[in-house]
Amino acid sequence: MADEPKPRAIAAYRAPESRPENLAEYSYVPEALRGLAVSTGHFLRNLLFSRDPSPDVIHRRGPNQVTTVQYPEEIAPYPPGYRSMHRLVPRPDGKPRCVACYLCATICPAQCIYIEAGEYEGDPIEKYPKRFEIDELRCIVCGFCVEACPKDAIRMDTGTHTKPTYDRPAIIYGIDRLLKGPAVSHQTDVWFKRETSAPPEEAHAHPIPRSPGDEPPG
């Protein structure tokens, strides 16, 4: 290995060694004019034809080739899986799925979630968030809250980001602004099993499971 010569430093670009063949190439004028023609063509085409306003610039149609998105009139969609602004997921009855377990507030590295728990009277899930506030200015959009949530109660699937504002208190979002979007329920949700905290009537209809032979006669 030690005998091998060190490799020479390789330039990123090597100038061509051939020289211009004639005066036209020496003067650069024809090439410059050709370039101007291309630019003028693009200019006229974009000037004379209207622009497809679709915010999806890759798939714009028509001769106009401008890729500008006129924000905020046109808003480019965020890609799927993008961690956008939070929402509190509603149950089918409109209440938040959240049970104020504080796991999102516990894991939040920016400490931007504030929760106060309350108690439902006639609901099989006894606990709910009286206050659930996210300081969207402090939020770093890491998505840990979504991963920590054991109840699928907070999601980042709104496809929007926090709207800018001149008012700091206005950027602390409460339940009224966070609770939105389609309702979600899962097979394991408690409200499919019972309506209150008391056991359903049928739970004690046969307190001792009977085997088939034990049926009373008649």
Added chain:
Amino acid sequence: MPDPSSPKPPEKAPSPAPPALVNLVIDGRPVQAKPGTNLIEAANQVGIDIPFFCYHRRLSIAANCRMCLVEVSNAPKLVPACQTLVSEGLKVTTGSPRVLESHRSVEQMLLYNHPVDCAICDQAGECKLQDYYMEFDHRPYQPAQPRVLRQKRKPIGPFVMLDQERCVLCTRCVRFMREIAQQPQLGVFARGNHEYIDTFPGQPLDSKYAGNTIDLCPVGALLSRDFRFRARAFFLSTTPSICAGCARGCNTFVDHYDGVAYRYRPRENDAVNQAWMCDDGRLTRRRLVEDRLTRPLVGRAGSRVQGRSLAEALSAAAARLKPLSGQAGLAALVSPQLSVEDLLAVCLLAREGLGLSALYEGGLADGDEDALLIRADKNPNRLGLRWVARGFGLALRPFESLLGDVSAGRVTALYAAGVEVPKEPQVVAAALGPIGLLVIQAVRHGPLADAADISLPAAPHSEYDGTFVNFEGRPQRFQRAYPEWDEARPHWRLAEALLRELGFAWRWPSARELFAELSPRVPELASFDWNDLGPGGRREPGVAARPAAADARPPGYRERAVAQPGQGKQAGGSRG
């Protein structure tokens, strides 16, 4: 009664009747234990934790949870470690595959009917079912048949909420009510898979000691209605303290988060409260957080001057007290809710700053009493007040004579440290109306704080270091759990500031220096080592009492850390 602060005798000291120790081997480690020790305690001596739900050192052995099954050399089957006593030459194995499979099976069986609603359970974070699942089980739920649904929310008493679905039927609560509280108000009903804990029809769980069943419950079946949904257990930090609810002085832990005390739990002290405390004591937590006076009030309710700082209020109070110093009309009212350190400073102020020779003795009125813990005297430090007043040569007059002296015009100005009075505060405030000058130090708002000319905000005992002397004459240290609220300061700090405003040079950096300087005047305190924090009272050296978020360890582990024996002395000198 043994003195808890006395050092243990050295190992080789000849004792009159040396107990014959039993030799056994647990997980390959030789253990010497007293005869009659069970295997859980013997294993604990060498730091081996055997899991259990139903065992408790101070209750009878039920051996019904089957979580503590271990392998022993003299039995073919696994035996419950809580019920098996040590015997000579016994070989115990706690971590064999057979034992671990037994733990896992028990855990799996208990989880068949458990609702696994940890998200709304206040016990989450200090729950044995959770801990042992993470330690032994780790299997998904495999239901053999649908879960048995039971009553999930049943307020069975003024203090306790019952969730029968979460119960693992360890019967600790039933045994506690029967054996310790001697009020058998809880029972096990139905049979087999449908068993549940409940009260008897028409008889609520109204014992004064019902709160202990909450501490005993290894899962979230019995929960406090006072603590319900207020905070998550894994946020709380724990500081050793003393209950200020009565003269017993039960050793407690204050569980707090971000400067707010959320609950009291009993701290074990064989000499005082064993491992229990009463519900009234638990509810005195509210005095630490409700209606707090955190800013000084200057001027009476009608003509109050707004926005005065503590320094301005102190100099205003001193300016009005100074011309009255040594005059006949000036008097002082001192509450036995104050700590010994507070009383040392306040008595110094009364004696030297105000030139008094007598104090009026305040304090809450007597209440009910029982044979277990509750004392009639509802003040934590009455004996301390008497000791300190005697040490400073101050006579103590009963509170009733104060009202008479006020109406007779013999008292025209009053300085009150602590406004706990044995009568209705409204009545007292009305009776003190004609007084010319009323300067008080109060922890909470109230009629007296409104009636005073100057109210200085005092801190409750969770916010500073101090000492209470219980009814037996046992001084017990409590520790600062979190910083004072806003401008509230300990009584002794307010008294020190008043002394300085009156022209004295007293200055103490902390309660330790105050105690060292002033306690020699009180002969009863001579034998008390201020740095001795009592059982489980160790504090991490160099760790200040801060908002709890910094201490992320779950409560059970925080407790274990402070319960190291023999470390109380070295921690004492770390902070003041």
